[in-house]
Amino acid sequence: MTKYDYDVLYLGSGHATFDGAIPLAATGVKVGVIESGLIGGTCPNRGCNAKITLDQPVVLTRLAERLNGVVNGDLTVDWSANVANKQAVIDGLPKMIAGLMTQSGITLLNGNGVLIDNHTIEINGQQRVTGDKIVLSMGQRPNHIDVPGTEIAHDSTDFMNLKELPKHLAILGSGYISMEFATIANAAGSDVTVLMHGDTALRQFYQPFVKQVVDNLSTRGVQFVPQANVSGLEENGDQVIVTYGDDEALAVDYVLDATGRIPNVENLGLETVGVDYTEKGITVNDHLQTSVDNIYASGDVIDKTQPKLTPTAIFESKYLSSVFQGKEVGPINYPVIPSVVFTSPRIAKAGVTVEYAEQKDCKIVRNHIADDWYRQVDKQTIGDSFLMFDDDQKLVGATEVSEKADDAINTLLPALEFHLDAKQIGRIVPLFPSIGASAWEKL
Numbered sequence: 292m293t294k295y296d297y298d299v300l301y302l303g304s305g306h307a308t309f310d311g312a313i314p315l316a317a318t319g320v321k322v323g324v325i326e327s328g329l330i331g332g333t334c335p336n337r338g339c340n341a342k343i344t345l346d347q348p349v350v351l352t353r354l355a356e357r358l359n360g361v362v363n364g365d366l367t368v369d370w371s372a373n374v375a376n377k378q379a380v381i382d383g384l385p386k387m388i389a390g391l392m393t394q395s396g397i398t399l400l401n402g403n404g405v406l407i408d409n410h411t412i413e414i415n416g417q418q419r420v421t422g423d424k425i426v427l428s429m430g431q432r433p434n435h436i437d438v439p440g441t442e443i444a445h446d447s448t449d450f451m452n453l454k455e456l457p458k459h460l461a462i463l464g465s466g467y468i469s470m471e472f473a474t475i476a477n478a479a480g481s482d483v484t485v486l487m488h489g490d491t492a493l494r495q496f497y498q499p500f501v502k503q504v505v506d507n508l509s510t511r512g513v514q515f516v517p518q519a520n521v522s523g524l525e526e527n528g529d530q531v532i533v534t535y536g537d538d539e540a541l542a543v544d545y546v547l548d549a550t551g552r553i554p555n556v557e558n559l560g561l562e563t564v565g566v567d568y569t570e571k572g573i574t575v576n577d578h579l580q581t582s583v584d585n586i587y588a589s590g591d592v593i594d595k596t597q598p599k600l601t602p603t604a605i606f607e608s609k610y611l612s613s614v615f616q617g618k619e620v621g622p623i624n625y626p627v628i629p630s631v632v633f634t635s636p637r638i639a640k641a642g643v644t645v646e647y648a649e650q651k652d653c654k655i656v657r658n659h660i661a662d663d664w665y666r667q668v669d670k671q672t673i674g675d676s677f678l679m680f681d682d683d684q685k686l687v688g689a690t691e692v693s694e695k696a697d698d699a700i701n702t703l704l705p706a707l708e709f710h711l712d713a714k715q716i717g718r719i720v721p722l723f724p725s726i727g728a729s730a731w732e733k734l
């Protein structure tokens with residue numbers, strides 16, 4: 292019997308918590324989860340699930356565009372209906388996730404938690420609860436650009452809730468959110484200007500592929516302003532004047548600040564308790580343990596080299612769950628974590644990058660996959676992939692730009708993660724015809 296209220300107490304209820312906390316509680320471990328906002332956190336409520344629902348009509352209109360003449364009639368995206376559909380898809384998720392948690396025996400505690408000592412969290416300055424072990428999984432929040440008038444700009448959550456599409460939209464930054472939302476807004480008819488920080492969009496992805504996406508968006512009317520150096524935002528009636536560059540000004544109806552996300556580490560008592568952190572998040576060792584022995588961290592709030600994505604948060608929460616069940620004693624051993632930007636076409640990647648492979652003299656195979664007969668079924672014209680192999684001819688990296696890049700990279704993950712050799716690859720028989728078959732035949 293523990294002398295604490297809970298064996299494990301989590302701060303935050305996103306993927307960094309619930310994927311591991313649910314199986315943990317199901318084993319009889321006493322688990323509490325403190326959440327100040329919507330249960331489930333960013334991904335289901337204002338991230339992945341919401342965004343991919345808004346993106347679905349883009350996929351459909353692009354498909355209809357490619358098959359024009361085979362399919363007749365112009366498709367248009369109704370923004371308000373798209374937002375309403377998104378809401379209908381995600382509305383039930385907090386309740387569903389809360390149900391899974393409580394059914395497994397987790398106690399949900401509503402409110403803002405602050406560490407008082409290494410075993411105690413105070414909720415809303417009133418109730419105090421204790422845990423033998425504490426897991427910090429507070430995630431991140433949107434950055435606000437540091438210029439006069441920054442409060443006029445909106446974040447991705449605001450944007451996804453807009454009832455009406457802005458006629459002219461300015462997006463600050465050219466990372467994931469900027470490029471995905473530029474794609475969605477442009478397809479729905481908005482006049483989009485992307486004000487870039489430097490010269491490159493989507494720095495984490497292979498730049499020749501990024502160029503194909505940027506060029507495609509440009510032909511569709513999206514304006515990209517490199518080195519924009521935004522210096523201020525000012526309201527002018529219904530419009531916002533964005534000043535940038537050498538005294539240039541742009542009048543728009545709406546500004547989306549997509550200049551990154553910052554970890555939630557302030558005003559949480561971390562200093563009081565002695566939990567170390569940097570501006571990139573909480574410092575952990577290879578057991579996801581913070582500088583305080585009984586306090587762990589999981590998900591986006593960690594300062595780490597792995598991408599701050601849902602699959603990483605899920606893997607970390609499951610790892611901690613195993614540690615707390617006494618199953619796993621070794622350090623965390625991250626698998627290959629893929630990433631994708633849901634533009635149209637999409638860019639996806641996993642394993643070593645093309646640049647790394649070039650430096651290391653790996654064998655690099657380029658495939659112009661738009662030539663594949665299966666990609667011609669829906670008339671894909673943009674489609675390239677690079678496959679990187681080590682000296683033993685084993686796949687160590689892959690990246691693709693295409694409408695189906697997410698499916699193609701997903702399908703290659705077993706080869707990457709388990710270093711499959713030619714004989715093992717020969718034992719994989721994908722469904723035919725499929726993206727899987729098309730991807731495996733290149734190995």
Ligand SMILES: Cc1cc2nc3c(=O)[nH]c(=O)nc-3n(C[C@H](O)[C@H](O)[C@H](O)COP(=O)(O)OP(=O)(O)OC[C@H]3O[C@@H](n4cnc5c(N)ncnc54)[C@H](O)[C@@H]3O)c2cc1C
Binds near residue numbers: 305327331
């Ligand atoms: C617009 C957008 C689109 C995205 N799309 C994708 C995608 O397509 N694929 C992908 O893999 N990733 C995507 N991501 C990233 C993904 O959402 C995150 O990596 C993931 O949600 C991280 O989970 P987490 O549990 O670490 O943090 P979160 O889900 O952010 O959960 C943290 C929780 O902690 C709570 N909290 C914070 N402080 C306190 C406190 N003091 N007391 C109580 N509760 C607190 C918060 O309210 C929140 O609910 C996207 C993100 C955004 C913003």
Ligand SMILES: NC(=O)c1ccc[n+]([C@@H]2O[C@H](COP(=O)([O-])OP(=O)(O)OC[C@H]3O[C@@H](n4cnc5c(N)ncnc54)[C@H](O)[C@@H]3O)[C@@H](O)[C@H]2O)c1
Binds near residue numbers: 437467
């Ligand atoms: N498909 C996905 O998996 C997906 C989609 C959306 C978000 N996410 C996650 O959410 C995170 C946040 O997304 P994001 O797009 O906000 O961040 P990001 O890090 O991808 O991009 C931030 C952009 O803002 C620019 N920038 C930074 N400081 C600036 C400044 N002062 N002025 C102007 N521009 C500036 C950067 O150069 C970059 O282009 C991502 O890093 C990712 O972890 C993932």
